[in-house]
Amino acid sequence: MSAPILELRNLSAGWGSAPAIREVSLTVERGEIVTIIGANGAGKSTTLMAISSILRPMSGQVLYEGADTASVAAEKLPAMGLCQVPEGRRIFPRLTVAENLDMGAYFRKDGDAVRHDMEHVFELFPRLRERRDQKGGTLSGGEQQMLAIGRALMGRPKLLLLDEPSLGLAPLIVEHIFAIIRRINEESDMTVLLVEQNANLALGLAHRGYVMETGRISMTDTAENLLQNPDIRRAYLGE
Amino acid sequence: MTPASKAMLTKIVVGAVWLFAVVWPMTGITPQGFEFGKAISIVGFAMAAVLAGLGLWKLRQKLDAAGFKPFTALANRCCGMPPWLWRGLLLAALLAFPFVSSRYGQDVAINVLVYVTLGLGLNIVVGLAGLLDLGYIAFYGVGAYTYALLSIHYQLSFWLALPLCAVMAAAAGVVIGYPTLRMRGDYLAIVTLGFGEILRIILNNWMQLTGGPNGLLGIKPAAVYLPDPENGWEFVRVLLKSPEAQYFLVLAIALFTVVSVRRLADSRIGRAWEAIREDETAAAIMGVNTFALKLLAYSLGAVFGGLAGAFFSAKMRFVSPGSFTFIESAMVLAMVVLGGMGSVPGIVLGALALIALPEVFRDFENYRMLVFGAAMALMMLFRPAGLIPAKRVGRRSEEAHS
Ligand SMILES: Nc1ncnc2c1ncn2[C@@H]1O[C@H](COP(=O)(O)OP(=O)(O)OP(=O)(O)O)[C@@H](O)[C@H]1O
Ligand SMILES: [Mg+2]
Numbered sequence: 001m002s003a004p005i006l007e008l009r010n011l012s013a014g015w016g017s018a019p020a021i022r023e024v025s026l027t028v029e030r031g032e033i034v035t036i037i038g039a040n041g042a043g044k045s046t047t048l049m050a051i052s053s054i055l056r057p058m059s060g061q062v063l064y065e066g067a068d069t070a071s072v073a074a075e076k077l078p079a080m081g082l083c084q085v086p087e088g089r090r091i092f093p094r095l096t097v098a099e100n101l102d103m104g105a106y107f108r109k110d111g112d113a114v115r116h117d118m119e120h121v122f123e124l125f126p127r128l129r130e131r132r133d134q135k136g137g138t139l140s141g142g143e144q145q146m147l148a149i150g151r152a153l154m155g156r157p158k159l160l161l162l163d164e165p166s167l168g169l170a171p172l173i174v175e176h177i178f179a180i181i182r183r184i185n186e187e188s189d190m191t192v193l194l195v196e197q198n199a200n201l202a203l204g205l206a207h208r209g210y211v212m213e214t215g216r217i218s219m220t221d222t223a224e225n226l227l228q229n230p231d232i233r234r235a236y237l238g239e
Numbered sequence: 240m241t242p243a244s245k246a247m248l249t250k251i252v253v254g255a256v257w258l259f260a261v262v263w264p265m266t267g268i269t270p271q272g273f274e275f276g277k278a279i280s281i282v283g284f285a286m287a288a289v290l291a292g293l294g295l296w297k298l299r300q301k302l303d304a305a306g307f308k309p310f311t312a313l314a315n316r317c318c319g320m321p322p323w324l325w326r327g328l329l330l331a332a333l334l335a336f337p338f339v340s341s342r343y344g345q346d347v348a349i350n351v352l353v354y355v356t357l358g359l360g361l362n363i364v365v366g367l368a369g370l371l372d373l374g375y376i377a378f379y380g381v382g383a384y385t386y387a388l389l390s391i392h393y394q395l396s397f398w399l400a401l402p403l404c405a406v407m408a409a410a411a412g413v414v415i416g417y418p419t420l421r422m423r424g425d426y427l428a429i430v431t432l433g434f435g436e437i438l439r440i441i442l443n444n445w446m447q448l449t450g451g452p453n454g455l456l457g458i459k460p461a462a463v464y465l466p467d468p469e470n471g472w473e474f475v476r477v478l479l480k481s482p483e484a485q486y487f488l489v490l491a492i493a494l495f496t497v498v499s500v501r502r503l504a505d506s507r508i509g510r511a512w513e514a515i516r517e518d519e520t521a522a523a524i525m526g527v528n529t530f531a532l533k534l535l536a537y538s539l540g541a542v543f544g545g546l547a548g549a550f551f552s553a554k555m556r557f558v559s560p561g562s563f564t565f566i567e568s569a570m571v572l573a574m575v576v577l578g579g580m581g582s583v584p585g586i587v588l589g590a591l592a593l594i595a596l597p598e599v600f601r602d603f604e605n606y607r608m609l610v611f612g613a614a615m616a617l618m619m620l621f622r623p624a625g626l627i628p629a630k631r632v633g634r635r636s637e638e639a640h641s
Contacts, residue, residue, distance in 0.1 A: 052524055078526035086524060092517040095510075103514050106507075107526035155526070 003066035005030045005159050005191050011060035013050040019058050020046040021215045033185050033192040035202040038212035044195040045087045048161045052084045079107040081158030089148040093137025097128055100136045100147055104154030121150035124180055142173040159191045166198045178205050199236035203227045258282050337483040345482040347598050352489040353547050354590040358574040359500045360543025366581035368536035369516025371428040373568055374435020378408040378541035380563035382548025387455045387558045397461035397553050408545025412538030420533045442560040454559025461553045485554050496543050512536055585627035
C-alpha cells in the first residue's frame with residue numbers, strides 16, 4: 001500500500017511561543033474526505049496553516065506524500081498539489097473574479113490548460129462566470145466562498161484543505177457548496193481535508209473524522225460512528 | 240436636503256474648522272497680539288477652492304443626469320481614437336513644450352518629470368506591492384552619488400554610468416530590503432525611515448568619499464553626439480547643459496519609466512504584487528514567493544530612483560546630502576497617495592499638483608508645507624482613493640455594504 005497522502009506525527013505548532021496545537025497526529029489516505037471538527041479556538045485553522053507550511057512545526061512532522069515538508073517553503077506546496085481554501089475565504093478583494101482565479105494558477109505555466117480549468121470552475125459555479133470581471137470584494141459572501149474554492153481548484157490540487165466553507169452562509173448555499181465538494185472528490189479523485197464547526201454537515205460528507213479539543217485530537221472514528229456517538233451529539237450537534 | 244448633501248456639508252464645515260485650528264496658531268499668534276485676518280483668508284481660499292471643485296463635480300453630475308455628457312462624450316471620443324493617435328498627440332505636445340515655454344516653465348517641467356520618475360518608482364513599492372516605504376529618497380541619493388563619483392573620479396560618460404547607477408540603487412534596495420522586508424506594515428515604515436536617514440548620515444560623514452556636508456563638485460553633464468550642420472554634418476560632442484536639452488533627457492527617462500511600470504503592472508509579477516498587497520498569507524498559499532517578490536518590488540522601485548538620481552546629479556553638477564532628506568521621501572510618497580496609488584496618470588497628476596502648484600502659489604512660501612498638509616488631509620476627506628484612482632481599485636466588501 002502506498003503512503004498516505006498526508007500524515008501528521010506528533011505535530012505541535014502555534015503563533016507565539018506557546019503551541020496552539022500539541023502532539024497532533026492524523027492521517028489522510030488518497031481519495032478520502034476527512035474532517036476535523038471542534039469548537040472555536042480548538043486549533044483547527046492552526047493545524048491547516050501548519051500543513052500549508054505557513055506555520056513551522058515546533059516539534060513533530062508534517063509528511064506530505066511521504067516526505068517531510070519541514071524544508072519545503074510554503075509557496076512550493078501548491079505546485080506539489082497541496083492547496084488551501086483559508087478560513088474567511090481571503091480572496092483578493094480588489095482583483096476581479098477572473099484575476100483571482102488566475103492567482104490560483106499562479107505557479108502553472110500551461111496557459112491553455114489553465115483556461116480550460118477556469119471554464120471548469122465556471123461550470124461548477126455559474127454565478128462566477130456572470131461576475132468574472134467584477135471585483136472580488138463586491139461579491140456576496142456565498143459567491144466569495146465559491147471564488148475561494150474555485151481559486152484553489154485552479155491549482156489542480158491532489159489534496160485540498162478546506163477551512164470552514166460553511167461560515168456565515170445560508171443553508172441552501174452551504175448545501176450547494178458541499179455537493180460540489182463531494183462531486184470533485186468523486187469525479188477528480190481529489191482528497192479533501194475539511195475543517196468545520198458545523199459537525200452535522202461535515203460528518204455527513206466525510207468518510208472519517210477527527211475531533212479536536214484545546215489543541216489536541218481527542219477522538220477519531222468513521223464519520224458514521226462519530227455521528228452516532230452520544231458524546232459528540234451532545235457536544236457538537238446540540239443535543 | 241438629502242442625507243448625502245448633509246453629510247457633505249458637515250464634512251465641509253468640519254474641514255473648515257479643522258483647517259482654521261491648524262492654520263491660526265501659526266499665522267495669528269504674533270508678538271503684537273492675536274490676529275485673525277490671515278488665517279481666515281487662507282481658510283476662505285481653501286474652502287472656496289473646495290466648493291468650486293465640488294460645484295463643478297455636481298454640475299457635471301447634473302449635466303450627466305440631464306443627458307448632456309460633454310465629458311463622457313469627450314472621453315468616449317478620446318477612447319474611440321486609436322490609442323496610438325492620442326499617445327502620439329501627447330508625445331508631440333511633450334516634445335513641443337520647451338519651444339513654447341519660458342525658461343522658468345522648462346525648469347518647473349524638468350522638476351515635475353524628475354518627480355514623476357520618482358513617484359512611479361515608489362509606486363511599484365507602495366501602490367503595487369503595498370509596502371509602506373518612508374526612505375525611498377535614499378535610492379535617489381545612491382543614484383546621484385554613484386554618477387557623481389563615477390564622473391569625477393573616472394570621467395565615465397553619463398550613458399555608461401546610468402545603468403551602473405540603476406544597478407547600485409537596486410543593490411542598495413536588496414541590502415536594505417533583505418533584513419527589513421520580513422516586517423509588516425508599521426514596522427516596515429519605521430525601519431525604512433531609519434535606513435533613509437542612515438544613508439543621509441553616511442553621506443554627511445564619509446568625508447573622503449562624499450565630501451560630507453560640502454558635497455561633490457565637478458560632475459560632468461551628459462553629452463550626446465549630434466551632426467553639426469555648420470561643420471559639414473560632422474558628429475560633434477554636445478553637452479546637455481541647456482534647459483531644453485535637460486528637459487529632453489529627463490523626458491526620455493520619465494517615458495522609459497512610464498512604459499516599464501505599465502508593463503510591470505500588467506505582468507504576472509505585477510499581479511503577484513497586487514495579491515501580496517491584498518493579502519500576503521493568501522498569496523503565499525497560492526504559491527507566490529512573497530519574500531522574493533517584495534524584494535524584487537523594492538529593488539525595481541529603487542532602480543527608477545537611481546535613474547532619477549543620476550539625472551539630478553548630471554543636471555545640477557553638484558550633489559550634497561541636503562537634497563536627500565526625509566521631507567523628499569514624504570513628498571514623493573504624497574504624490575503617490577494624492578494621485579492615486581497604482582495609477583500611472585494619477586501619479587503624473589500628483590507630481591504636477593505637488594511641484595507645479597506650489598510654484599503657482601509662490602505667495603504661500605512660508606506656509607507651503609502647511610497648505611500642503613491641509614490639501615492632503617482635505618483630499619483624503621473628499622477623494623480617499625486619490626485624484627485618479629487606479630482602475631482596478633474597486634470597493635472592498637465592507638465598504639460596499641456600509
Ligand atoms: N493569526 C493568529 N495570530 C495569533 N494567534 C492566533 C492566530 N490565529 C489563531 N490564533 C490562536 O491560536 C489558537 C487556535 O486558533 P485556531 O484559529 O486554530 O482555532 P480554530 O479551531 O480554527 O477556531 P475557529 O473554529 O473559531 O476558527 C487560538 O487561541 C487563537 O487565538
Ligand atoms: Mg478556524
